Amino acid sequence: MNPHQLTLTSPKRVPPLSEIFKPIRQKLNRVDRALRIWPGSSSPVVRRLAGRTISRRGKLIRPGILLLITGHLGRRDGQDIHLAAAVEGIHQASLIHDDIIDRSDFRRGEQTALQRFGPEYSLLLGDFFFIRSIASSLSIKDREIPRLLAEAARLMIEGEMEELAESYNFNLSRARYLKIIEKKTASLFQTTCRLAGRLGRAGPEETEALEEYGLNLGLAFQVTDDLLDLVGQPSRTGKPAFSDLKEGRVTLPLILALKKADFSGRKNLTALLEKIKNDQDEQLWPELLAQLRDTGAFEQTFRQAASFTARAREAAGRLRPSVYRQSLLQLADFVLWREQ
Numbered sequence: 001m002n003p004h005q006l007t008l009t010s011p012k013r014v015p016p017l018s019e020i021f022k023p024i025r026q027k028l029n030r031v032d033r034a035l036r037i038w039p040g041s042s043s044p045v046v047r048r049l050a051g052r053t054i055s056r057r058g059k060l061i062r063p064g065i066l067l068l069i070t071g072h073l074g075r076r077d078g079q080d081i082h083l084a085a086a087v088e089g090i091h092q093a094s095l096i097h098d099d100i101i102d103r104s105d106f107r108r109g110e111q112t113a114l115q116r117f118g119p120e121y122s123l124l125l126g127d128f129f130f131i132r133s134i135a136s137s138l139s140i141k142d143r144e145i146p147r148l149l150a151e152a153a154r155l156m157i158e159g160e161m162e163e164l165a166e167s168y169n170f171n172l173s174r175a176r177y178l179k180i181i182e183k184k185t186a187s188l189f190q191t192t193c194r195l196a197g198r199l200g201r202a203g204p205e206e207t208e209a210l211e212e213y214g215l216n217l218g219l220a221f222q223v224t225d226d227l228l229d230l231v232g233q234p235s236r237t238g239k240p241a242f243s244d245l246k247e248g249r250v251t252l253p254l255i256l257a258l259k260k261a262d263f264s265g266r267k268n269l270t271a272l273l274e275k276i277k278n279d280q281d282e283q284l285w286p287e288l289l290a291q292l293r294d295t296g297a298f299e300q301t302f303r304q305a306a307s308f309t310a311r312a313r314e315a316a317g318r319l320r321p322s323v324y325r326q327s328l329l330q331l332a333d334f335v336l337w338r339e340q
Helices: 022-041 044-054 061-073 079-102 113-137 144-165 174-199 204-231 252-260 263-279 282-295 297-317 323-337
Strands: none
Touching: 022 044, 022 061, 022 079, 022 323, 044 079, 044 113, 061 079, 061 174, 061 204, 061 323, 079 113, 079 144, 079 174, 113 144, 144 174, 174 204, 174 252, 204 252, 204 282, 204 297, 204 323, 252 263, 252 282, 252 297, 263 282, 282 297, 297 323
């Protein structure tokens, strides 16, 4: 089961990222090259570890958003490349630290830094990317930009810590969950849009629209990610099924299922979750999926992601028409209907 199998109407066609990012393809390639030369002046051990990590090009969604916005606003001086690389560096740092916390051996079907280099080196490598990203942003004249990047990094780390503190808390509320993912995921999306707006000298109304777009796109991204962890295909998502629950993360499908179930159903579901927590028995996963499906939690979770996507599209729709705005609108659909 995946989001495409839920009883909702999908768009006729959602373009792939390669098509969505076509207006900025050359600039994204420059961002990729900029990231690859980051370790160049560092020590040999840093060059080796960082080089092996950034050699695997990701989706570059966050740099793509920044470049679409600066393209829309007419920024042409190349500072957007440096800033897009800094944003991606922050994201890469967070992934490395996430994998340490989760003890993940694979991401997108490839070995993580943790698996390749061990916890000590991968921890320091994540720190390197955080610091290198902030340092890279110092080359931009606007002194507010490094501060905004640092603030985004603080919120992301704070969100990760708060999520860790709620491990296996089956009484976690929807409001608390949303606040956590706003910090750990949506904050970087929103900051990316805010940074692009500053770089492109957006007006107050444009700035407001861009920040709303980033916040809601980031929330949609994380809710969809949490749904895919339960109903996605591991061959497509690039990570083992039920990774979140195995690491103690209580996500929106679980929260909604527990809320919607009657007294007996909640008691049974809680008992099953406690058994999974204690035994880590994968033979219990089908029973869990069946109980979650019976409550309608998957459909309701998808509708929540769709609501955030609609808000993101509404915000982007307030920008003047351009090929870049069209890509921002398409990206919202991609985030909702993706399978990985």
